Amino acid sequence: MEDQVLRVEQFDSVAVLTLNRPKQANALSTALFSELTETLDRLRWDEQVRVVVITGAGDKAFCAGIDLKERGDKSKAEILAERERVVRPFYLALGNYPKPTIAAVNGPALGGGAELAITCDIRVASAAAPVRADRDPVGMIPSCGALPTASPRGRDRSGQRADPDRSALIEAEEARLLGIYNRVVAPASLLTEALELARQIAGNSPVAVRQAKKAIEAGADLSSAMDFDFEASKECFLAGDAFEKPKEHGGK
Numbered sequence: 001m002e003d004q005v006l007r008v009e010q011f012d013s014v015a016v017l018t019l020n021r022p023k024q025a026n027a028l029s030t031a032l033f034s035e036l037t038e039t040l041d042r043l044r045w046d047e048q049v050r051v052v053v054i055t056g057a058g059d060k061a062f063c064a065g066i067d068l069k070e071r072g073d074k075s076k077a078e079i080l081a082e083r084e085r086v087v088r089p090f091y092l093a094l095g096n097y098p099k100p101t102i103a104a105v106n107g108p109a110l111g112g113g114a115e116l117a118i119t120c121d122i123r124v125a126s127a128a129a130p131v132r133a134d135r136d137p138v139g140m141i142p143s144c145g146a147l148p149t150a151s152p153r154g155r156d157r158s159g160q161r162a163d164p165d166r167s168a169l170i171e172a173e174e175a176r177l178l179g180i181y182n183r184v185v186a187p188a189s190l191l192t193e194a195l196e197l198a199r200q201i202a203g204n205s206p207v208a209v210r211q212a213k214k215a216i217e218a219g220a221d222l223s224s225a226m227d228f229d230f231e232a233s234k235e236c237f238l239a240g241d242a243f244e245k246p247k248e249h250g251g252k
Helices: 030-044 076-095 112-119 146-150 172-177 187-202 206-220 222-238
Strands: 006-011 014-019 051-056 101-105 122-126 183-185
Touching: 006 030, 014 030, 014 187, 030 076, 051 187, 076 112, 101 112, 101 187, 112 122, 122 172, 122 187, 172 183, 183 187
Parallel strands: 014 051, 051 101, 101 122, 122 183
Antiparallel strands: 006 014
16 A cells, blocks of 8 residues: 555444655645545545545655646746646535535644644644735745635735744644634544544434534635635746745845
8 A cells, every 4th residue: 555645444433534645744745635635525425435535654644736847847838737637626625515524634734734633624733733825935926715724813915924933833732722623632543533532423413413514604604715726826926936946135
């Protein structure tokens, strides 16, 4: 199973999807995006699965975001096409998923990895799982609806922290207080806690759960948030300096 970028396991009526690129901090490669999208579609129609849990392999990270090493070999046109055809379809599929989804955040959730967690319905995080979605050193912003969630309080409307002396990395407990994480638990009990919560949800009427999700998502207008973020992020490519090496202060 080590050569599989995504591991899929089932515990009773709960499917656990494990991002399986631990040496790459579970970065989201094209293959991993495709596997996630295809697996979610398959599980969508599996009546034996009522809840989906997404976590990461190893203890290095939950997900470090887009695989920038893989992306570095592609042209800007190729990157834009992939974002339209591969990246965005995954986040839309996850954000509009009819079954409850839980992110079991086992380590740092950065960039696109933070978006993955935030797009899930519920986030159960390890106490050793900081999150960063509101600032990207390569000239990008979140593109799939994460920015409003990751910037709830203590930040100005540019998406940065109001206190410039503080890091953009939000520690797990602070993320819980800000409403980014729903629950923070001891690292050793993360998957146990996530599975227990998933089983509780799975014990409810699947029809009632689906309808509740629809009502909540309609109120949150998740699709519109994703659309706005995606177009704003695209401008970083078209009119910005995304992926260019930043100049040092005072440099030429």
